[in-house]
Structure formats: structure tokens, C-alpha cells
Amino acid sequence: MGIKGLFPYLVEAAPKAYNTSELKRYTGRRLAVDASAWMYQFLTIVRTGAAAENLQNNQGAATSHLQGFVLRTLKLLEAGVHPIFVFDGKPPDMKMAVNAARREVREQAAEEHAAAVSSGAKGEEVYKAASRSTRVTKEHGEHAKEILRAMGMPVVEAPGEAEAACAQLCIEGQVYAAVTEDMDVLTFGAPRQIKNLFDVEGSRARQPKPAQEIDLSKVLDALSYSQDQFIEFCILCGCDYLPHLSCIGPKTAAQIFQREGSLGKVVASIRAGRGPKGCNVPEDWDWKSAKKVFQQGAKDLQADALESIRNLRESFDVEGLRYLLVEKHQFSASRVDTMVDRLRKARAPGGAASSRRIESFFQASPKRRRMEPVATSAVVLLDEDPIEDPVKSTESEWSCEKCTFSNHSQLVKCEMCQHPREPKVLKLPLKASAKVIDLDDD
Amino acid sequence: MALEAHLQQAALLKKVAESMKDLCKDVNFDCSEKGIEVQCMDSSHVALVSLLLRESAFSEFKCDRPVSLGMNIDSLSKILKMTGANDSLKIRHQTDADTVNFQCEGSDDRIADFDLKLMTIESEHMEIPEQHYKVVAKLPSAEFQKVCRDLKEFGETIQIQGTKEGLKFMVQGDLGSGNVMLKPREGEKPEEKVSLTVHEPVTATFALRYLVNFSKAEKLCGSVELGLGPDAPLLVKYDLESSDKGHMQFYLAPKIDE
Structure with missing residues (x-):
């Protein structure tokens, strides 16, 4: 999902447009979370047993994502962050082709998974096939929304894609930034994107990686594009709505785009044989409609949807939450008690969720650059803040061997899948750089 | 020399650095004819530190034109740890140099000298309106x-x-x-x-x-x-x-x- 290869390209072409970041920098801020993407993440990675199935309730419905939502929501609240959860609505017609292709991959993976399980294949193989066969249903979404509402979290149903609605909330100043791995949130015009906030990338690469905050205005500055040009550039790189052009990555895209000045001219030039070798544009490659989808975004986000998020101090319903988790989805009662305690504590008067920022009282004057560059990096934020923080730092956490969930340092079993903690942390060097490339797309 | 400041007691700056280092990591020391000022926030932006070290705190203070010296507080603390209780301290910075020099001198004629590499730190400056506390x-x-x-x-x-x-x-x-x-x-x-x-x-x-x-x-x-x-x-x-x-x-x- 997203724009093919955009982030690695920005790392090179617009190094000033992003900063490493971390959860606690968003204390007292509202963030729009692309909940549909999270749902997919949870269902993909949190799997257990020999057949690598999702956690389930007694009706056979998956509950991996519910656990994920509860635990991450608690982490957000304990850091004093106010999330707004945005779910996908009806996908744009243009996404049908991509969705159909994805369905095919899933079905094939489901077959492989079944074959692997019946042939008694090894864990990793089964897990991979199972992950790829993950399907997110309407029921998954409804269950997640129920739980979030019981926790008193604002839930927004996007008119179309969740990324577009996240972008719109950010454009309207309802939230500080959009939390998603999908780079097309920038194409939809979100002024700020936060990716890898919960270090899923790091768990995959088996070494911690920082979150990144990307500033759209600086991206546009660095690439010297207007937003419309940026949209055209993203479409050329490869988006969700059109088949990707062969032989074109962001670098080539930037070059041709630079030379021709607009996507219309680029397409004409490639068709006339002046593009990279072996590249051609399908007859029905309707970039104009894709551009409209990006330009339109979620401008029609309903006013009442916005209204529903204005009142952030919605009450939470402890009994309702307990009923849903324990009775409906068969979570262990003692674990739910711990979750409820954490929720109560964070949302108690004076608790973490009531934190505010200095900026709510004092005005910041525009950023001043004080000196000519001396050091290589402009802002260094990676190191731990010396203040003891209620949110456990990522270093003290360990990620589960099996499902990659990052667990509290003191747990000996994975909170998600109950897999026992590995005695040693495996470090696989050199894997990271190769991995980064495909992360935006999966 | 863009900045030359002599402090009778290095201990003062040492205490200043000690009391900031739990909250801030990398900060800009804004030097002007008024003295040295620092403003920085903790990483969560919940707290703000504002320091004013007036030129009158120094036995000698010369700052030709305003300059910001970006330093890591921990590194500064390490340097100041070298100073004894009654040592005096000279802070010097050449125009456009990428280091700042600290020289401390004890009564026993021991002179310690350290050039600290400066950092470029982008920071927001908060305007603090005059507060009328109840x-x-x-x-x-x-x-x-x-x-x-x-x-x-x-x-x-x-x-x-x-x-x-x-x-x-x-x-x-x-x-x-x-x-x-x-x-x-x-x-x-x-x-x-x-x-x-x-x-x-x-x-x-x-x-x-x-x-x-x-x-x-x-x-x-x-x-x-x-x-x-x-x-x-x-x-x-x-x-x-x-x-x-x-x-x-x-x-x-x-x-x-x-």
C-alpha cells in the first residue's frame, strides 16, 4: 500500500523533510491513526499455534486485532497522546483492481497455508503463508470499533480511504499528524505524517528503529514541487490505483518528471519511446482519474464526523469493556483487569491523558537557524531523555520471536501470543537496509 | 574574538549545567551583549527551561555580535567537572569557529583547557508573555x-x-x-x-x-x-x-x- 519506494527516496532527496521521533514527543497532542492499517498489521502478525492462526473467541472470530488495539491505545494514553481512530469506508472504484490482485495473493497464500499445515511444515513457513492469507472483514472492524468506543476513544468512519480522512483531519488542524505507514497520506495532502510509531519495522528487522516524522511542506520544498506536481510524481512512482509502470522507480520518475514538467507530457514521452528502455504505459492508464482521487481526498468528510471527535473527553465504559473482552471475546479476566486498571489510571483526573504542552500557553516564534551546519545531522533526538518516563522506552522492551509484538521488559511470555521469551536477542546484521525498501508497499 | 567571558567561580556554571541536564540534552547558548541566555524544552514539551546569565555575573564579558553556541549539556558537564571549587573559568569563541574553548585556572597554577565541538541545533523559541501570577x-x-x-x-x-x-x-x-x-x-x-x-x-x-x-x-x-x-x-x-x-x-x- 502507498507510494512505491517513496520513503527511501525521500531519505536521499529530502533529508531535511523528516526527523527521527518517538512516542513521548506527542504528549498532549491529537493524532489521527489509520486504524484500518493497524487492524491489518495486528491480524497479520499476531498468530499462534502450529497452524499460526489468529487468537480467537469461542465463536471462531479472530481477536488478535482487539488485543492490539487495547494495548496500543493504552500506550498512547499513558504517553498523554490523544488518538482518533480512522477506519476505511468504501474504497474508491479505482482501487478495485488492486484489491482484486490482493485477493488473489491471499487466496493463493491460503492454499499454501493449508498445504503447509497438512504436510506438517515448519513454523516459519506456516506463519508466512498464514500472514499473507490475512483477510480483514467487516466484522473485524465492527469488533474493534466497539472496543475503542468502550475505551472512550473517538472513532471516525472515512468516506473513502482511511489515509485520506487522516490527511483531511490534519489539514483541518483537528490533529497534529497522521499516524500511518502508508506514504500516500502525504499525496492526500497531510501536512505531517508519523510512520513506525510502534516500531513494527524494527520488530521485523529484529533491531529497534526510530519512528519518523515527515513534514510535507519540507518535502515539497526539497523536491521543488507544488502539491499537484507531487501528486503526479507519486502516481508516476506507482500508487494503489493504477498498475505500476515497469522500469520506473522514484529516481527515474523524478528525472523524467523534471525533464517533461508534467505527468501528461511524461506519459506522451514514454509512449513516444523516450522513456527508460522497456517501459511502456498501458492504453487505459488513467492517471487523470487517479490524480482526482488524490486531489479530492476526504474533502467530503462529514461535518458530524468532525463534530464527534471534538469532544475528546468522552467517558469510558469499564463494565462495557470488560464485558466485550471477557464475555464476548474470551480474554482472560485477570489480564483484562490489568488493562482496565491501566485505562483508569491514565484517564483519572491528573493522569497521563490529561497532560498538556507548554505550547498551549506560550507561542512559538518561527524556527531560527542559529549557525551554519557543523555537525552532520540537524536534530538528534534518538537518545533517551533523562527524565524517567511512564512510557517504557523501546530499549527496555523485547519483541516476540514469533509474532514480533513488542512486550514489556519484565514479561517472560509474549503478551499477544503467549510465546515464551527467547533467552538471547538475535541480531541479524545487514538485513535492515534491504528491508526498508519494501516496507511502504506491504 | 566573538565571545570572551571570564567567570570568577566556575562553580556557578557547573551548578547551572547540573540543574539543566535532567531536562535538556542539546541546547543553544545564545550569547549577546546582555549575557548568555538559554531556552529549551524537554522532549515531551511539557516543561521549559529559561536561563539568563547576565553579563554582570562575569568579571569580564565581551560579545561583539550575537552568536548561538550549540552544546550538549552532558558534554558541558563533563568539562566543568574538571574544575575545582574555587577555579576561575574563561569561555572563548572565535567568530565562525566550530568550537568553543573553556579554560579553567586553579589557585595552584594548574590550567585545564578544553575545546568543545559545537553542534547545530534547530530549536523553537517560545515567546513567554509577562505573567501575572495569582x-x-x-x-x-x-x-x-x-x-x-x-x-x-x-x-x-x-x-x-x-x-x-x-x-x-x-x-x-x-x-x-x-x-x-x-x-x-x-x-x-x-x-x-x-x-x-x-x-x-x-x-x-x-x-x-x-x-x-x-x-x-x-x-x-x-x-x-x-x-x-x-x-x-x-x-x-x-x-x-x-x-x-x-x-x-x-x-x-x-x-x-x-
Whole structure:
């Protein structure tokens, strides 16, 4: 999902447009979370047993994502962050082709998974096939929304894609930034994107990686594009709505785009044989409609949807939450008690969720650059803040061997899948750089 | 030479660095003819530190044109650790140089010299409007530190209430709830007095761990000033030994009140 290869390209072409970041920098801020993407993440990675199935309730419905939502929501609240959860609505017609292709991959993976399980294949193989066969249903979404509402979290149903609605909330100043791995949130015009906030990338690469905050205005500055040009550039790189052009990555895209000045001219030039070798544009490659989808975004986000998020101090319903988790989805009662305690504590008067920022009282004057560059990096934020923080730092956490969930340092079993903690942390060097490339797309 | 500053007692800067290093990592020291100023926020942007080291704090101070020196506080602390209790300190920076030089000299003719590499730090500058606090309290800084340290054993959140009766620090936690009340009192020395000006009673809630951090600046001055207002950041202010040398101010955003 997203724009093919955009982030690695920005790392090179617009190094000033992003900063490493971390959860606690968003204390007292509202963030729009692309909940549909999270749902997919949870269902993909949190799997257990020999057949690598999702956690389930007694009706056979998956509950991996519910656990994920509860635990991450608690982490957000304990850091004093106010999330707004945005779910996908009806996908744009243009996404049908991509969705159909994805369905095919899933079905094939489901077959492989079944074959692997019946042939008694090894864990990793089964897990991979199972992950790829993950399907997110309407029921998954409804269950997640129920739980979030019981926790008193604002839930927004996007008119179309969740990324577009996240972008719109950010454009309207309802939230500080959009939390998603999908780079097309920038194409939809979100002024700020936060990716890898919960270090899923790091768990995959088996070494911690920082979150990144990307500033759209600086991206546009660095690439010297207007937003419309940026949209055209993203479409050329490869988006969700059109088949990707062969032989074109962001670098080539930037070059041709630079030379021709607009996507219309680029397409004409490639068709006339002046593009990279072996590249051609399908007859029905309707970039104009894709551009409209990006330009339109979620401008029609309903006013009442916005209204529903204005009142952030919605009450939470402890009994309702307990009923849903324990009775409906068969979570262990003692674990739910711990979750409820954490929720109560964070949302108690004076608790973490009531934190505010200095900026709510004092005005910041525009950023001043004080000196000519001396050091290589402009802002260094990676190191731990010396203040003891209620949110456990990522270093003290360990990620589960099996499902990659990052667990509290003191747990000996994975909170998600109950897999026992590995005695040693495996470090696989050199894997990271190769991995980064495909992360935006999966 | 863009900047040349002589400090009679290196210890002053050492204490300043010590009291900042729990809150900030990389900061810009903004030097001008007025002296040296620092403003920075903690990583969560809940607290703000504002330092003014007036030129009058130095035995000699020359700054031809304003310059910002970006330093890591931990590195600065390491350098200042080399200084003895009565050493003097010279801070020097050449125009456009990428280092700042520290030279400390003890009475025993030992001279330690260190060039610290400067960093480029992008930072926001907050405009702090003049605050009219409804409650202003002055108390011994050691006492403030003790209250914060004692109460942090019981909870993470502190409520501070200023009334005509006195200044009350309240905390609630798993063990129960407790409070410490300080009543105005006279004393022979200023650092033994508790004084209180209340235009209007105020109660506000804060994250206690920040106050514990602020209160470590106790070494800077015998007394500390607290400023409270309804829906305003708390001010915790220490003079640098005396007010004519400058001050260290901490601001802390209050929690949302129900």
C-alpha cells in the first residue's frame, strides 16, 4: 500500500523533510491513526499455534486485532497522546483492481497455508503463508470499533480511504499528524505524517528503529514541487490505483518528471519511446482519474464526523469493556483487569491523558537557524531523555520471536501470543537496509 | 574574538549545567551583549527551561555580535567537572569557529583547557508573555526539594494549592493520600523565610517528576520562587546566587482540570 519506494527516496532527496521521533514527543497532542492499517498489521502478525492462526473467541472470530488495539491505545494514553481512530469506508472504484490482485495473493497464500499445515511444515513457513492469507472483514472492524468506543476513544468512519480522512483531519488542524505507514497520506495532502510509531519495522528487522516524522511542506520544498506536481510524481512512482509502470522507480520518475514538467507530457514521452528502455504505459492508464482521487481526498468528510471527535473527553465504559473482552471475546479476566486498571489510571483526573504542552500557553516564534551546519545531522533526538518516563522506552522492551509484538521488559511470555521469551536477542546484521525498501508497499 | 567571558567561580556554571541536564540534552547558548541566555524544552514539551546569565555575573564579558553556541549539556558537564571549587573559568569563541574553548585556572597554577565541538541545533523559541501570577510564594529551596522528594514516593501527580492560609502540596496514590502545608513564616535569613502573596486562591495539578527535577537546582540559590495562576504554567524560579547575576526559570504545563 502507498507510494512505491517513496520513503527511501525521500531519505536521499529530502533529508531535511523528516526527523527521527518517538512516542513521548506527542504528549498532549491529537493524532489521527489509520486504524484500518493497524487492524491489518495486528491480524497479520499476531498468530499462534502450529497452524499460526489468529487468537480467537469461542465463536471462531479472530481477536488478535482487539488485543492490539487495547494495548496500543493504552500506550498512547499513558504517553498523554490523544488518538482518533480512522477506519476505511468504501474504497474508491479505482482501487478495485488492486484489491482484486490482493485477493488473489491471499487466496493463493491460503492454499499454501493449508498445504503447509497438512504436510506438517515448519513454523516459519506456516506463519508466512498464514500472514499473507490475512483477510480483514467487516466484522473485524465492527469488533474493534466497539472496543475503542468502550475505551472512550473517538472513532471516525472515512468516506473513502482511511489515509485520506487522516490527511483531511490534519489539514483541518483537528490533529497534529497522521499516524500511518502508508506514504500516500502525504499525496492526500497531510501536512505531517508519523510512520513506525510502534516500531513494527524494527520488530521485523529484529533491531529497534526510530519512528519518523515527515513534514510535507519540507518535502515539497526539497523536491521543488507544488502539491499537484507531487501528486503526479507519486502516481508516476506507482500508487494503489493504477498498475505500476515497469522500469520506473522514484529516481527515474523524478528525472523524467523534471525533464517533461508534467505527468501528461511524461506519459506522451514514454509512449513516444523516450522513456527508460522497456517501459511502456498501458492504453487505459488513467492517471487523470487517479490524480482526482488524490486531489479530492476526504474533502467530503462529514461535518458530524468532525463534530464527534471534538469532544475528546468522552467517558469510558469499564463494565462495557470488560464485558466485550471477557464475555464476548474470551480474554482472560485477570489480564483484562490489568488493562482496565491501566485505562483508569491514565484517564483519572491528573493522569497521563490529561497532560498538556507548554505550547498551549506560550507561542512559538518561527524556527531560527542559529549557525551554519557543523555537525552532520540537524536534530538528534534518538537518545533517551533523562527524565524517567511512564512510557517504557523501546530499549527496555523485547519483541516476540514469533509474532514480533513488542512486550514489556519484565514479561517472560509474549503478551499477544503467549510465546515464551527467547533467552538471547538475535541480531541479524545487514538485513535492515534491504528491508526498508519494501516496507511502504506491504 | 566573538565571545570572551571570564567567570570568577566556575562553580556557578557547573551548578547551572547540573540543574539543566535532567531536562535538556542539546541546547543553544545564545550569547549577546546582555549575557548568555538559554531556552529549551524537554522532549515531551511539557516543561521549559529559561536561563539568563547576565553579563554582570562575569568579571569580564565581551560579545561583539550575537552568536548561538550549540552544546550538549552532558558534554558541558563533563568539562566543568574538571574544575575545582574555587577555579576561575574563561569561555572563548572565535567568530565562525566550530568550537568553543573553556579554560579553567586553579589557585595552584594548574590550567585545564578544553575545546568543545559545537553542534547545530534547530530549536523553537517560545515567546513567554509577562505573567501575572495569582499566587506567588517564596520558600527555602532545600525545603521545596524535600517536599517534592517526600511526596513522589506516594504518587505521580501533585496538586498545589495556594490560599491565604498557606501553600499546600497534595498527592494521591495507591498507598493513600497525603499533603504538606507550608505556612508563611519569618526568618532571620531570606532563605529561611516562607512568604506568600495571594491575590486569588489557585489550585493546579502537575506531573510530580518534573518538580523533582526542577528542585535539584536548589544549589543555585537558598530560596526559590513559585508562581501559580489559574490555567497557566507553574513558574519555579531560582536566582543565580543573587538576582543581579541572573536566574534559572522552569515552567511546567498544568494538567487538564476536571
